[in-house]
Amino acid sequence: MNMRFLQSCALALVVSTGSGLASAADEAATSQEVVTKVWSATKFLQDKGVSGFASLNSKDGIWVWKDSYVFAFDCRLDKMVAHPMRPDLVGRSIMQITDNNGKFIFKELCKAGAQPRGGWVDYVWTKPGDGKASRKLSYAVTADIAFSTGIHVAAGVYDDKLTVPELVKLTEQLADPAKYPSH
Numbered sequence: 001m002n003m004r005f006l007q008s009c010a011l012a013l014v015v016s017t018g019s020g021l022a023s024a025a026d027e028a029a030t031s032q033e034v035v036t037k038v039w040s041a042t043k044f045l046q047d048k049g050v051s052g053f054a055s056l057n058s059k060d061g062i063w064v065w066k067d068s069y070v071f072a073f074d075c076r077l078d079k080m081v082a083h084p085m086r087p088d089l090v091g092r093s094i095m096q097i098t099d100n101n102g103k104f105i106f107k108e109l110c111k112a113g114a115q116p117r118g119g120w121v122d123y124v125w126t127k128p129g130d131g132k133a134s135r136k137l138s139y140a141v142t143a144d145i146a147f148s149t150g151i152h153v154a155a156g157v158y159d160d161k162l163t164v165p166e167l168v169k170l171t172e173q174l175a176d177p178a179k180y181p182s183h
Contacts, residue, residue, distance in 0.1 A: 027066040027067060028066060028067055028157070028158070028159075029065060029066040029067055029068035029156075029157050031137070031139070031157050031159075031162060031167055031170055032170065032174060033065070033066070033068070034068060034138075034139050034155045034156060034157055035139055035170065035171060035174045036174070037063065037065070037068075037070055037155050038070060038118070038139050038140070038141055038153050038154060038155050039141065041056065041063055041070045041072070041143075041153045041155075042141055042143045042153045045072070045143045045145050045151065045153065046143060046144055046145060049145055049146055049147070049148070050081075050145065050147075050148055053072060053081050053082040056070055056071065056072055056082035056083075056084065057082045057083065057084055057087065057090065058084060059084045059085065061084065063084060063155075064084050067127060067128055067129065067158060068155050068156060068157060068158075069083075069084045069085055069128070069155060070082075070084075070153060070154070070155045071083040071084070071085075071153075071154055071155070072143070072151060072152065072153045072154070073094055073106060073109070073110075073151070073152055073154070074148070074150045074151050074152075075106070075110035075113070075114075075150045075151075075152055076149055076150025077150060078093050078094060078095045079091055079092060079093060079094060080092055080094050081151065085128050094106040095107055095110075099123040099124040099125060099133075100124045100133050101123070101124055103123050103124075105121070105123050105125075108121040108123070109121050109138060109140045109152060109154055110140075110152060112139075112140050113140030113141050113142050113152035113153075113154065114142055114152075117171055117172065118139055118140055118141030118142070118171065119139070119140060119168070119171075120137055120138065120139050120140075120164045120167040120168065120171070121137070121138055121140065121164075122135060122136070122137045122164060123135075123136055123138070124136065125156075125158075127158045134158045134160075135158065135159065135160050136156045136157070136158050137156055137157055137159060137162055137164065137167060138154045138155065138156030139154060139156065139167070139171065140152045140153065140154035141153055141154075
């Protein structure tokens with residue numbers, strides 16, 4: 001009887017793991033979702049202020065979806081203020097963080113996010129659940145938060161084919177702050 005129980009458990013584990021992997025592969029965030037989530041999170045932080053960072057830090061919250069997540073950083077104070085997947089980065093200096101190719105990720109994100117409708121940056125980053133470095137394109141915008149100048153909000157997609165010029169065109173179509181209510 002113990003052997004049957006173990007076999008049933010093993011079968012359940014194989015079935016659940018297999019279906020989980022299949023659904024994870026089908027659940028890639030889109031660039032449209034990234035733009036929408038970033039603008040929604042920006043509006044949320046404008047309404048909540050710095051107390052809203054706790055929501056962005058929640059791995060189980062609304063700011064984490066599919067294979068993506070929203071994170072926030074302070075370009076003026078050079079620190080990460082919210083990151084649901086890498087809580088070890090929160091409070092740390094970010095301007096010297098580079099990807100595997102030597103790109104200063106947050107210097108680039110700060111520049112891109114300072115543009116009127118935000119901007120995109122491509123770099124190499126570890127994909128959640130994958131554990132290996134992948135090409136990531138992140139969209140960043142400046143958040144107008146009372147008493148906290150320099151805050152940027154970002155999220156990204158893992159994609160080997162999208163180009164930054166394609167994403168800029170998409171952003172021009174989607175990045176209207178009035179469209180995105182806070183949560």
